[in-house]
Amino acid sequence: MSDWTAEEMMAIAAARRLRDGAVCFVGIGLPSKAANLARATHAPGCVLIYESGTIGAKPLNLPLSIGDGELAETADTVVSVPEIFSYWLQGGRIDVGFLGAAQIDRYANLNSTVIGGYDHPRVRLPGGGGAPEIAASCKETLVILKQSPRTFVERLDFRTSVGFGDGPGSRAALGFTGGGVSAVITDLGELEPDPDTCELRLARIHAGVAVEDVIAATGWRLAVVPDLEVSAPPTDAELEALRSLKTAEEREPAG
Amino acid sequence: MSDWTAEEMMAIAAARRLRDGAVCFVGIGLPSKAANLARATHAPGCVLIYESGTIGAKPLNLPLSIGDGELAETADTVVSVPEIFSYWLQGGRIDVGFLGAAQIDRYANLNSTVIGGYDHPRVRLPGGGGAPEIAASCKETLVILKQSPRTFVERLDFRTSVGFGDGPGSRAALGFTGGGVSAVITDLGELEPDPDTCELRLARIHAGVAVEDVIAATGWRLAVVPDLEVSAPPTDAELEALRSLKTAEEREPAG
C-alpha cells in the first residue's frame, strides 16, 4: 500500500504537525480527520477540544459534526459554548488551533464568509463560526486546505480570520494573544511564514510534486525557502491508520 | 404559648412579608430564619436562593452558614458563584432580597462595612458580601434588624448597600433595575418608605410597643403614617413553627 493520494498526504502531513500532549481546538472536516489521525499514530496524548464544549474528546469514530454524541460521551468534561470560548479558547489555554478555509492570502488571513461582495455574494459560505477567535487566541494555528489559484489568492473577498493581518506587527496591534499561523498544509506541500516578513513561503514540498506546480497553484508570487525540503512519504502505518479512520456509519451503514 | 419575645415577633413579621411562590435571595442569620419560617407556614412554595449558588434549597434544619451541605443536597440545582450573581441576581429574576445590616438610614441605605472611619475603623464589620447587588437588583428588598439609635442612624458611617440613595430618583439615576427596600422589619415595628419622599416611616407597630419607644429608638426624626396599624400578634402556629426551626446541631448536639 505504498501508493497514496494527494489528499492522504495532506492529512498525514497535517497530523505530523501535532506533537503528543498538545491541546488542540479542532474544526470539523479535514482538521478533525488530521487531529484524530495524530491521536491514532504518534500523538495518543493529544487533547482534542471541539467548539461544542467537549474537552478531551476521544472518539473511536470520525465525527460527522462538531457536536456528535460520541464527542460528549468520550470527553473528560463538557462545558457550555459560552464557557469553551471564554474560559478555554480566549483564556489562552489552547496550544494548537486547526482550521480550514475557502480562501487564504499571503499573510495567512482566511476567508470562510463569502465569495464575491458581501451584500450580493456570488457564493454565500457558512461564515466564521469559531474560526476568527481560534485564529486570534491559540498559541499557534495550523491551516489545512487544497491549493489552487482560487483558494490561494492575492486578495481575499472577505477577511474572516486574521493570520498576520497586513504583515509584521499586525497581531500585536490587534491585541491578539496567540502566535498566529505556523503552517499551511496543502495537497502539494507545506507553507510557513517568513519570520521577518510574515509572508507564507513554500517550506516543504510533497514527494512527486514540482515546485512550478505549487507556484502555479498560488495566486500570489509564492516565495520558496532556500533549503526546500521534501515531506517524508506516508509510512504504511500512517496510511493504514488514516484509511481505518471511519465515521460510525461507514463502519455500519444505516438502513 | 401566647407569650413571645420581641425577636420572635420580628422574625414572624418578616416571614409574613414573603408571599407563597416568591423567589427569595436570602442572607444568613435572621433573613434565613424568617424565610424558612415562611416556608414552614404560609409560603411552602417559596423558592430560596443562597449566594453559595444553591437554587431552590429546602433545608429541614436551619442553615448555620450560607453554604451548608444541606442547602446543596436539597436544592433544585447548584450553580457557581459567578453564575448566581450574574445570570440569576443581576439577571433580574429575584422577587425578594432579604438583608440584615449594622446601620440603616432614613432612605434605607445600609452599612455592613465599618463603624467609625474606613481607614481606622472603631469596628471592622465583615463587609458587603452579596448585599450591595442584592439591594440593587432584587424586585424588592426586605431589611430585618433590631431597632436602636445605634442602628437607625442619621448618617451611616459607610454606605455599603443602596436603599433609596439620596431620595427620589436616586435608584433610576444609578441604573438599578430592582425596586429597592419595601419594608424594614424590627423588634418594635415595621417601617415602609413614603411613596413620595422615599423616607422610611413607621407603618406598623408590634403589639405592646408604644410609638414613643420606636421614635426614641430611631436616630432621625421618625415619621409615622396617619393610619398606623398594629401588627397581628403571632399565632400559636407561627410560634410553634418558629420555635421548631433548629440547626442540625440543636437537634442532635455533637459530642
Place this chain on the structure above:
Amino acid sequence: MAEIVSLEEAVAELVHDGDSVALEGFTHLIPHAAGHELIRQGRRDLTLIRLTPDVVYDQMIGMGCARKLVFSWGGNPGVGSLHRLREAVEHAWPVPLELEEHSHAGMAAAYAAGAANLPFAVLRGYAGTDLPQHTRAASIECPFTGERLAAVPALRPDVGVIHAQRADRRGNVQLWGISGVQKEAVLAASRSLATVEEIVEELEPVPGAVILPTWVVTAVAVAVGGAHPSYVHGYYDRDNGFYRRWDAISRDRDAFSDWIREHVLEGAA
C-alpha cells in the same frame, strides 16, 4: 411557573409575527418540532437568532418565516450549504433576508450578557477582520489597562426555544450532553418554550445536566422525537442520512415545497 401545554398552544401563545426568536441547540437537541409548528402557524417577519442555523432554519427561511437572521455559522454540518438560506440571501426568495453576522464567540458572549442583564459583552476578537463593517460591534477601552477590546450588543430575544430530554410535572426542565447555549438563550429571552421528550415524576440527577427551574420557563410542551433529525443524548441518535438527503431536497424550490407540504404542513400538528 411554567405551564405544561401542547406545542400548538405554546407556539400560538408565545410567538407572534415580527418577534425575535432564538431556537437554540448546538448540533444536539435542536428544536425541530417547534420550528415545524412555527411554519404550520405561518409566522412571518421573524428575526431568527441562532449560532448555527442549519436544517431547521433552512426550512423556516425557505417558507418565508424570517425577515432577518442573526447567526455565526450557517451550513449543513458535514454536508455543505444551506440552499434555502443561500437562495434567500442570493436571490431574495421567497422573501429578502437581512443578515446580522457574528462569530460563535461573539454570539455566545452576547447571549451570556443578555442572561446577565448587561447591555453588551466584551471579548478578544472581531478586530482586524471585515466583520465589524457588516455587523453590530464596537471597540471598547479597558478603564484600567487602556487595552482595546471588542464589544457586541447583548442578545435579548423575545422568545427562547429549546428542546430538552425531560421535565417534571412542575415544569422544571432537565437537559444533558452537549448543552450549548440553551441556558443562556432561555435566561436572555423575555419568554421561553422548552419542548421535551417526556414528562416525569421526579428529575433524577444526571452528571453534566443543566436544570432550568420552572419559574424561568414560560411553557413546556411534550414533543416526542422533537429534535429529529438532530439527536437527543440518551434517547436517539442523529439521523445523518437525513442531513445528506436534505442537500438534494433543498436545492430545488419544488422539491423543497413538496417536502414541507408532506412532512410539515400535512404532517399532523
Place this chain on the structure above:
Amino acid sequence: MAEIVSLEEAVAELVHDGDSVALEGFTHLIPHAAGHELIRQGRRDLTLIRLTPDVVYDQMIGMGCARKLVFSWGGNPGVGSLHRLREAVEHAWPVPLELEEHSHAGMAAAYAAGAANLPFAVLRGYAGTDLPQHTRAASIECPFTGERLAAVPALRPDVGVIHAQRADRRGNVQLWGISGVQKEAVLAASRSLATVEEIVEELEPVPGAVILPTWVVTAVAVAVGGAHPSYVHGYYDRDNGFYRRWDAISRDRDAFSDWIREHVLEGAA
C-alpha cells in the same frame, strides 16, 4: 499535566514570598491544610485573595503571612468577627494589612474575567455606595446604549489553591457540591494547586461535578481532611463547634499563638 506531589513540596514549589495567592472554596472545600502549610513554611508579604476570608485567612493573617487582603466578606460565618483580621486592620498586629474590598458580585465577576483572559469585568453595582472611594473600580459606558455600568479589574492571582474531593492518577481533579469560584480561581491563576481527599483510578461521573483537566492544574497533593473545619461534600461534615471555639481562641494573642504552635507548627507537615 499536573504533578502529583506532597503538600510540602507543592507549596514550596508554587508559592513564593510576595505572591498573590487565592485560596478559594465558598464555605465548602476550604483549603485549610494548604493554608497551614503556608504558615509552616513562613510565607511573607502575600496578597491574599478570597471572597470570604474566614478562619483559614484569620490564621494566616494572625501569623503575619499577608501584606494585603482582597476580599468581599470577612467574618466567621454564623459566629461573628475574625479577631486576627480585626487586629491586623485595627491595630496593625502582627503586621499592617492593606485591604482591597469588593462585593461578592464584583469579586466573582473579576475572577471570571481573569479566567477568560479579559482585563476587566462589567457589572451592575458599586454605584451609589462608598466602596468606589476605597477600592479599584471604575465606571464604563455601554457603546450601544450609553448606559453606565461598573467595571472591576480582573483577578489574576500568581497562585490559585483549592481543595477537591478527588483526582485521578493523571491529575484530573473532580469536585462537587457547592463549587463556588474554584474553577475560576484555578483558571485565572498563573499556577495552581489542588489538594484532594484521595487519588482514584477513574473519576466516576457525579451529578453537578466540576472537572479541572490535569493540563490546567500545576500540582495535586493529597491532604486527607484537608478542608477541616470546613466540610467536603460526601466525605465529612462541617465542624461547627470548631468555628465557635475559634472565636475564643482568636480573641487573645497568646491563646492564638499557642493554638497555632500546637496544631499547625508542631502539627506534623
